[in-house]
Amino acid sequence: MTITTALDALEQVLGDRLSRSKPDLTAHGQSESHFPVTPPDAVAYPRTTKEVSQILSVCAQHSCPVIGYGAGTSLEGHTAAISGGVSVDFRDMAAVIEVRAEDMTVRVQPGITREALNEELRATGLFFPVDPGANATIGGMAATRASGTTAVRYGTMRDNVMALEVVMADGRIIRTGSAARKTSAGYDLTALMVGSEGTLGLITELTLKLQGQPEAIGAATCAFGDIEAAIAAVTATIAMGIPMARIEFLDAASVAAVNAHSKASFPEMPHLMVEFHGSDSAVAEQAERFGEIVADFGGSDFDWATRAEDRSRLWQMRHTAYWAILGWKQGAKAIVTDVCVPISTLAQAVSETQADIAASPIPAPILGHVGDGNFHAILLIDPDSATERAAAKDLAARMAERALALGGTVTGEHGVGMGKLDYMTAEHGAGWDVMAGIKRALDPQNIMNPGKVVRTNG
Amino acid sequence: MTITTALDALEQVLGDRLSRSKPDLTAHGQSESHFPVTPPDAVAYPRTTKEVSQILSVCAQHSCPVIGYGAGTSLEGHTAAISGGVSVDFRDMAAVIEVRAEDMTVRVQPGITREALNEELRATGLFFPVDPGANATIGGMAATRASGTTAVRYGTMRDNVMALEVVMADGRIIRTGSAARKTSAGYDLTALMVGSEGTLGLITELTLKLQGQPEAIGAATCAFGDIEAAIAAVTATIAMGIPMARIEFLDAASVAAVNAHSKASFPEMPHLMVEFHGSDSAVAEQAERFGEIVADFGGSDFDWATRAEDRSRLWQMRHTAYWAILGWKQGAKAIVTDVCVPISTLAQAVSETQADIAASPIPAPILGHVGDGNFHAILLIDPDSATERAAAKDLAARMAERALALGGTVTGEHGVGMGKLDYMTAEHGAGWDVMAGIKRALDPQNIMNPGKVVRTNG
Numbered sequence: 001m002t003i004t005t006a007l008d009a010l011e012q013v014l015g016d017r018l019s020r021s022k023p024d025l026t027a028h029g030q031s032e033s034h035f036p037v038t039p040p041d042a043v044a045y046p047r048t049t050k051e052v053s054q055i056l057s058v059c060a061q062h063s064c065p066v067i068g069y070g071a072g073t074s075l076e077g078h079t080a081a082i083s084g085g086v087s088v089d090f091r092d093m094a095a096v097i098e099v100r101a102e103d104m105t106v107r108v109q110p111g112i113t114r115e116a117l118n119e120e121l122r123a124t125g126l127f128f129p130v131d132p133g134a135n136a137t138i139g140g141m142a143a144t145r146a147s148g149t150t151a152v153r154y155g156t157m158r159d160n161v162m163a164l165e166v167v168m169a170d171g172r173i174i175r176t177g178s179a180a181r182k183t184s185a186g187y188d189l190t191a192l193m194v195g196s197e198g199t200l201g202l203i204t205e206l207t208l209k210l211q212g213q214p215e216a217i218g219a220a221t222c223a224f225g226d227i228e229a230a231i232a233a234v235t236a237t238i239a240m241g242i243p244m245a246r247i248e249f250l251d252a253a254s255v256a257a258v259n260a261h262s263k264a265s266f267p268e269m270p271h272l273m274v275e276f277h278g279s280d281s282a283v284a285e286q287a288e289r290f291g292e293i294v295a296d297f298g299g300s301d302f303d304w305a306t307r308a309e310d311r312s313r314l315w316q317m318r319h320t321a322y323w324a325i326l327g328w329k330q331g332a333k334a335i336v337t338d339v340c341v342p343i344s345t346l347a348q349a350v351s352e353t354q355a356d357i358a359a360s361p362i363p364a365p366i367l368g369h370v371g372d373g374n375f376h377a378i379l380l381i382d383p384d385s386a387t388e389r390a391a392a393k394d395l396a397a398r399m400a401e402r403a404l405a406l407g408g409t410v411t412g413e414h415g416v417g418m419g420k421l422d423y424m425t426a427e428h429g430a431g432w433d434v435m436a437g438i439k440r441a442l443d444p445q446n447i448m449n450p451g452k453v454v455r456t457n458g
Numbered sequence: 459m460t461i462t463t464a465l466d467a468l469e470q471v472l473g474d475r476l477s478r479s480k481p482d483l484t485a486h487g488q489s490e491s492h493f494p495v496t497p498p499d500a501v502a503y504p505r506t507t508k509e510v511s512q513i514l515s516v517c518a519q520h521s522c523p524v525i526g527y528g529a530g531t532s533l534e535g536h537t538a539a540i541s542g543g544v545s546v547d548f549r550d551m552a553a554v555i556e557v558r559a560e561d562m563t564v565r566v567q568p569g570i571t572r573e574a575l576n577e578e579l580r581a582t583g584l585f586f587p588v589d590p591g592a593n594a595t596i597g598g599m600a601a602t603r604a605s606g607t608t609a610v611r612y613g614t615m616r617d618n619v620m621a622l623e624v625v626m627a628d629g630r631i632i633r634t635g636s637a638a639r640k641t642s643a644g645y646d647l648t649a650l651m652v653g654s655e656g657t658l659g660l661i662t663e664l665t666l667k668l669q670g671q672p673e674a675i676g677a678a679t680c681a682f683g684d685i686e687a688a689i690a691a692v693t694a695t696i697a698m699g700i701p702m703a704r705i706e707f708l709d710a711a712s713v714a715a716v717n718a719h720s721k722a723s724f725p726e727m728p729h730l731m732v733e734f735h736g737s738d739s740a741v742a743e744q745a746e747r748f749g750e751i752v753a754d755f756g757g758s759d760f761d762w763a764t765r766a767e768d769r770s771r772l773w774q775m776r777h778t779a780y781w782a783i784l785g786w787k788q789g790a791k792a793i794v795t796d797v798c799v800p801i802s803t804l805a806q807a808v809s810e811t812q813a814d815i816a817a818s819p820i821p822a823p824i825l826g827h828v829g830d831g832n833f834h835a836i837l838l839i840d841p842d843s844a845t846e847r848a849a850a851k852d853l854a855a856r857m858a859e860r861a862l863a864l865g866g867t868v869t870g871e872h873g874v875g876m877g878k879l880d881y882m883t884a885e886h887g888a889g890w891d892v893m894a895g896i897k898r899a900l901d902p903q904n905i906m907n908p909g910k911v912v913r914t915n916g
Binding site: 100102103146151168174175176183186189191192241408409413414415424432437438441442453454 | 637798831867
């Protein structure tokens with residue numbers, strides 16, 4: 001067995017930091033969404049880039065699959081060890097290496113979580129803005145090109161990763177990008193690695209752009225009579241160029257789930273949850289302009305979360321909405337859709353989706369980062385019901401087709417993993433073959449997270 | 459001859475839009491900097507993506523080199539036909555395909571220039587912000603990952619290209635990205651193509667992000683006693699987070715050249731040229747905050763360019779500074795350096811460079827987009843003097859080494875072409891081999907702009 005011989009060789013490198021304990025394997029084979037538990041054969045806990053390089057060299061020699069592992073919060077089965085092999089857990093590579101306040105950058109190891117990073121940055125007056133909700137690791141966020149609630153203002157991981165250290169499939173260590181704010185020095189390997197989901201290499205260090213902590217922050221919620229009015233308010237807000245820091249949509253079902261889970265008492269109507277960043281006067285001006293738009297579309301007065309702890313609670317509720325929704329139906333698993341469409345088509349995409357859900361047997365609350373045109377329907381299914389699974393699959397397929405027909409994408413931020421593979425031909429056509437060509441060139445043995453993002457045996 | 463048979467086959471496709479006229483060949487073999495004239499064997503003028511695909515299919519069949527051609531304003535020998543072949547000139551593919559005002563995006567063909575695009579957008583209230591100075595084509599700007607004076611506020615081509623249509627080396631037509639504001643659907647082929655300098659494919663369509671025309675614009679110049687003070691004012695301005703739309707540095711020699719060329723009368727001292735965008739109140743506030751910093755560093759009062767025509771004249775002077783400097787020394791050719799460093803190291807990089815220039819026999823005015831840490835020394839040489847060429851090469855090499863030692867890049871915005879090839883190993887190490895691996899995978903015959911960006915026969 002090639003994997004067995006690889007594991008023996010890896011044990012020489014890592015000693016007891018190569019784990020084969022059953023609970024460890026199961027934990028690394030689990031998923032937060034609907035994918036079955038698919039454990040690896042071992043879990044490696046490297047401490048240095050050199051060790052990661054040794055792991056890759058050994059695995060290349062023995063054709064052993066390698067799966068990068070952060071916090072395990074991905075939603076498309078990214079970390080499932082579907083061909084067995086070694087899960088490389090970056091738990092022990094979680095340091096802040098260097099803060100450069102004057103350059104507004106930070107170098108970190110991949111295993112640090114976004115909350116831990118921002119905790120470490122607190123005293124500097126700077127923060128890392130990308131916030132996918134889950135307390136994911138920075139390495140995992142880069143690998144999946146994560147974004148979330150603040151992307152409307154600060155961009156996604158694509159926009160906030162400046163440079164990387166990556167260990168390639170053959171164990172070579174490369175550095176991509178630079179510490180300068182821009183470069184034209186050849187192919188953008190940083191951008192190629194961000195979003196490659198561990199299929200081209202393992203990220204062992206990241207240089208990130210930071211933002212100044214805003215002088216003032218305002219957060220508020222407002223309710224609307226129907227989905228259309230809420231979405232129309234969003235598109236008007238974006239068209240006006242109001243620099244929203246967050247503008248989140250929750251439909252009535254999502255609000256009901258949040259109320260139940262977080263003991264809140266929002267009116268069970270479609271809501272926007274928003275945040276403004278800037279100087280005191282800028283926040284006041286943004287809030288006033290946004291308030292006028294909300295009023296135009298019949299929205300309620302703002303319910304302000306003025307104190308920092310109220311804001312934290314508000315975003316905590318938003319961030320746990322997925323769990324709230326999941327808890328809404330006993331024993332349910334979730335199929336999470338993640339379409340993103342041009343903002344001009346958002347109202348159509350959301351209302352057609354809502355009608356489609358209403359006509360299906362599946363409960364599916366809708367919520368999302370609508371300032372980017374990105375929204376999710378959380379399709380709740382009994383995992384043992386073939387009927388429900390089939391109905392959910394159909395709903396998800398129609399959402400994906402609708403997004404593509406409108407010029408959008410089937411995944412705005414969750415990535416491809418296994419869950420979106422079947423849509424890649426429809427989304428990319430021959431471009432997907434080009435991706436496979438790159439994969440074959442950089443990972444000829446297909447040991448890097450095989451079975452994700454691309455198909456190479458076609 | 460494979461090229462000859464290719465040209466015959468191309469004539470079948472293009473008729474008299476395949477030119478072999480001597481003046482045409484010479485024009486397409488010229489460079490705006492120091493590279494010798496290197497004409498192609500023919501110039502193709504396709505009108506459609508399909509024709510571009512046919513050109514590539516024919517050239518792949520006959521192993522004939524293909525060089526994309528826009529406005530010919532690149533500075534690193536990008537369009538030189540060093541292995542002969544066909545220059546594909548996008549002159550006849552220069553249309554605006556679709557403006558989507560609500561999405562703030564536009565789809566264009568690659569041959570449109572940035573000035574023509576902004577002319578067409580004028581009535582929409584939107585504009586395309588990337589401004590490299592030269593009236594380059596949008597396709598060429600994407601291919602070289604151009605940026606320029608406004609990148610400090612609006613980013614580079616990396617940040618402003620959302621989607622592409624690309625014809626690959628075998629004639630396949632692919633679409634990358636989507637019209638949505640973000641996507642996680644696999645490898646970022648858009649970012650891979652932007653900055654690939656025609657070595658991986660030819661761009662035949664681009665979807666660009668647009669910006670709202672600012673309500674108010676303010677532009678001003680101010681003079682400083684020495685370079686150090688001017689640069690210190692820049693780093694302080696960036697650290698304060700003042701959202702400068704432009705912040706350009708010119709040393710005294712650059713100012714003298716501009717004065718002579720544009721019949722201006724700036725004091726011959728180091729200058730900053732700046733621009734503010736925003737609401738009336740925001741521009742006033744930015745100008746006030748910046749003014750305080752300038753005063754702190756002993757800069758002069760602002761000389762405001764208040765009327766639109768004065769602003770145009772100011773930026774026209776900045777944009778023609780390269781020509782002004784070139785005209786400063788009779789018969790000179792320029793070797794243009796393009797380093798970009800972390801902003802915290804900018805003062806050191808500029809002052810060490812200045813001292814190095816002062817100790818050399820080469821006149822070399824310094825200017826640049828210092829808000830990004832990017833600056834150029836224009837090394838003026840007598841092209842027939844081996845001594846001057848050697849001295850300039852040494853100066854350029856030391857600037858490059860200095861930039862790399864400070865964590866920066868040897869090219870912030872001009873690209874690699876032929877001129878920066880020799881620095882790629884120092885900048886990227888094994889990463890450059892990874893780039894070559896991608897090149898070999900996507901262009902196995904090495905027909906796409908051979909000899910640029912990567913070396914594949916190593």
